Amino acid sequence: MAVVKVIYGSSTGNTESAATVIAGAFGTEAVSIANAKPEDFEADLLILGSSTWGLGELQDDWASGIAMLDGIDLTGKKVAVFGLGDQNGFGDTFVDAMGILAEKAKERGAAIVGETSTAGYTHTASAAEQDGKFCGLALDDNNEQDKTADRISRWIDQLKQTVA
Numbered sequence: 001m002a003v004v005k006v007i008y009g010s011s012t013g014n015t016e017s018a019a020t021v022i023a024g025a026f027g028t029e030a031v032s033i034a035n036a037k038p039e040d041f042e043a044d045l046l047i048l049g050s051s052t053w054g055l056g057e058l059q060d061d062w063a064s065g066i067a068m069l070d071g072i073d074l075t076g077k078k079v080a081v082f083g084l085g086d087q088n089g090f091g092d093t094f095v096d097a098m099g100i101l102a103e104k105a106k107e108r109g110a111a112i113v114g115e116t117s118t119a120g121y122t123h124t125a126s127a128a129e130q131d132g133k134f135c136g137l138a139l140d141d142n143n144e145q146d147k148t149a150d151r152i153s154r155w156i157d158q159l160k161q162t163v164a
Helices: 014-025 060-071 096-107 145-162
Strands: 004-009 030-032 045-053 078-084 137-139
Touching: 004 014, 004 060, 014 030, 014 045, 014 078, 014 145, 045 096, 045 145, 060 096, 078 096, 078 145, 137 145
Parallel strands: 004 030, 004 045, 045 078, 078 137
Antiparallel strands: none
8 A cells, every 4th residue: 555644834724624634535644844754755645735825935834844855855756735825815826835845846856746727716826837737736715615625535536546
């Protein structure tokens, strides 16, 4: 069975809640980046999550924790990312932190999996978007909390196919 690890940064609890659901679907526990150790990044599928703060910045714990990735070789590893943001209040930086995590993982040699369509979102710009797709799962619990469970469920189904 594939080893799946979920590492997240959360300030208000929304990203932690999503991470817990995602980890549970893979029979594992989510780990806060604030408590993560280098061995927490060793997985067949590594799932990283962050909310976006300020003008497109990583969540506070990730701001310092992302440096841990600089010492980790992700060559040939599958990495999926998810992010939470506010597409109405911060539509021009929606889930930018997710894009930052994906770029860092790619720098470390990872193959990014779990792209999702931007259809149905109302943002105007995102560092996590390219060619009409997000590099991972975008969630907006501020404006579309009613869509979160279904979006997570569909994404989990997609990710399970990558480690089958």
